[in-house]
Structure formats: structure tokens, C-alpha cells
Amino acid sequence: MIRNLLSVPRSIAFYIAFYGGSVLFVIATLLTMSVHKPLFRAIVRGWSGWHRLCCRILLGIRVELESPQFKPGVLYAIRHESFFEAIDMPWLFQLPVVFAKAELLAIPGWGVAGRNFGLIGVEREAGAKALRTMLTEARRLIAEDRPLIIFPEGTRTPHGTPGKLQAGFAGIYKLLRLPVIPVAVDSGPLYHRTWKHPGTIRYRFAEEIPAGLPREEIEARVEAAINALNG
Numbered sequence: 001m002i003r004n005l006l007s008v009p010r011s012i013a014f015y016i017a018f019y020g021g022s023v024l025f026v027i028a029t030l031l032t033m034s035v036h037k038p039l040f041r042a043i044v045r046g047w048s049g050w051h052r053l054c055c056r057i058l059l060g061i062r063v064e065l066e067s068p069q070f071k072p073g074v075l076y077a078i079r080h081e082s083f084f085e086a087i088d089m090p091w092l093f094q095l096p097v098v099f100a101k102a103e104l105l106a107i108p109g110w111g112v113a114g115r116n117f118g119l120i121g122v123e124r125e126a127g128a129k130a131l132r133t134m135l136t137e138a139r140r141l142i143a144e145d146r147p148l149i150i151f152p153e154g155t156r157t158p159h160g161t162p163g164k165l166q167a168g169f170a171g172i173y174k175l176l177r178l179p180v181i182p183v184a185v186d187s188g189p190l191y192h193r194t195w196k197h198p199g200t201i202r203y204r205f206a207e208e209i210p211a212g213l214p215r216e217e218i219e220a221r222v223e224a225a226i227n228a229l230n231g
Contacts, residue, residue, distance in 0.1 A: 007195045010059050014196065018054040022047060022110075029113035041095060044117045048091035055084070060198025061190055063088075067205045070094065072145035074208070075178040077169070079226040080151035081159050081188035084201060089149055090117070092203070097141040098149040099134075099172075118146065122168075135175055148178065152222060159188030162227055169222070170215040180218065182206040182225030204228055 025047035032040040055061040061084075070093065078085060089096050095118065102121035105111040115121070118141050120134055142148050154166035173180060184204040190197045206225035209218065 007197050010198075011195045014054050014058040017058060018051055021050050021054075025050065026109045026113060029116075030109060033113060033116045040113075041117065044113065045090045048088060051087045052091050055191075059190075059196050061196070062200045064200055064202045065205070066202060068203070069181055069205050069208065070147070072147055073142060073178065075148045075150060075173065075176060075180045076183055077150055077152045077180050077222050077226060078183040079163055079185045079230070080153050080156050081185060082156060082191040082193075084187040084191040085185050085203075086151070093147050093149065095144075095146045096149045097138060097146050099138075099151070101155075131171075135172070138172075138176065142176075142178075148176070152226070159186060159230060162230065163223065165219050165223060170219055173211070173218055174215070177211045179211050180209045180222060182209070182222045184226050184228040184230070186229040202229055 025043060028043045029040055029047075032043060052063065055063075076093070076096075080086070085092075086100075089098055097118040097120065099122050100114070100119045102123045105115050105119060105121045107114075120137055120141075122134065138148060150169065150172065152165045152169040153163045154168075157163045183206070185201065187201045190199045190201060206228070209221055213221075
């Protein structure tokens with residue numbers, strides 16, 4: 001009961017600090033993206049780190065990593081329960097390339113910064129030409145030794161609900177010919193849409209899955225791995 005009551009003022013303080021600070025970070029990215037790419041990328045990562053700091057100090061949310069693996073040339077398939085892990089990617093990984101909803105790239109200011117950093121817009125109803133363009137961009141960016149991130153469920157899935165993969169995941173896996181590291185995350189019970197609660201969010205990295213497996217096998221293995229913390 002006390003925890004729930006404290007979650008309201010904690011969450012309000014978080015929204016003021018994080019989103020207020022985000023405005024400054026977005027302005028800084030717009031000023032630097034065309035003139036100093038390393039500084040621009042550092043600012044984007046700093047924005048994600050600011051989010052982590054606000055979560056830790058204002059919300060009382062800690063982060064734990066289980067069997068972490070960080071390497072280039074890999075497709076990370078990550079469970080998606082809340083906005084926490086989406087915002088956390090630039091801090092968790094070094095210069096990640098992230099498949100994201102195309103609508104996010106339409107956000108004024110933020111969308112331009114995201115696209116320049118390495119977000120690849122995914123349009124669910126896009127045709128073959130758009131898919132080829134998306135994969136060409138992904139190959140170009142991962143050639144810079146950057147990890148590739150995808151949320152294979154395609155949208156947030158409530159904690160306690162088994163995540164099902166979107167059909168496009170297997171196609172991306174097949175066409176990019178990359179090994180996959182599935183990552184489970186349990187942010188849902190703490191990082192609610194409105195009032196957020198203290199506790200520990202865990203990332204659990206599964207063993208690397210090789211490229212070239214049949215669709216049924218890769219989907220089954222990834223589903224099992226990303227749902228490992230969904231109890």
C-alpha cells in the first residue's frame with residue numbers, strides 16, 4: 001500500500017526530470033548531428049543514460065544483467081514489455097542499430113535524431129521494395145560493427161502473456177544471415193504506462209543461435225528464450 005502511494009509522487013518527479021531533460025538532449029542532438037557525429041552519438045547515449053539515472057534515483061528501479069553478451073554482427077531479439085527497454089538500448093549497447101516503429105521517426109526533432117543515430121523505421125504494411133530498402137540500410141549500418149536490435153513481438157506485450165513473434169522476424173533473420181542472441185526482460189511489472197514502481201528489472205541473455213536455421217526452429221527457440229522471465 002505504501003509502495004503504491006509513493007509511486008505517484010515518484011512517477012511525477014520522474015516525468016518532470018526525464019522529459020524535461022529530454023527536451024534539452026533533443027536540442028543538443030539537432031545542433032550537433034550535422035557537424036560532429038561522435039558528439040552527437042555521445043549525446044544520444046547520454047539521453048539514454050539520463051533515463052537510467054532518473055529511474056534509479058527517482059523511481060528506485062535498478063537494472064541487472066544475467067549472462068550479458070555484447071558483440072557486433074549479431075541480431076539481438078529482445079522481449080518488449082514497456083518503453084523502458086526501448087529507451088534503454090543506446091545505454092545498454094554501444095551504438096545499436098534498432099528496428100523501430102515508423103511512427104516514432106515522425107516525432108518532431110526526436111525522429112530526425114533517431115534516424116541519424118541508427119533507428120530503422122518498420123512499416124508493417126510496407127511492400128517488398130520498402131523491405132529491401134530497410135534491409136539495405138541495416139546491412140550498411142552493421143558493417144560499421146554495430147549490433148542490430150529488434151523487438152520481434154512488434155509491440156509491447158503485457159508481463160505474464162507469452163510473447164508471439166511477428167511474421168517479419170523470420171524473414172529478417174533469413175535475409176540478413178546473422179546469428180541471434182535472444183534477450184528476456186521483465187520491465188512490465190515496474191515500468192507501467194502511468195505510475196511506476198521500485199524494484200529490479202532484469203535482462204537475461206540467452207545463448208547465441210546460429211544463422212541459417214529453418215523458420216520453425218528459430219521462432220521456437222527465440223520465443224522460448226525471450227519469455228524466460230515472463231513468469
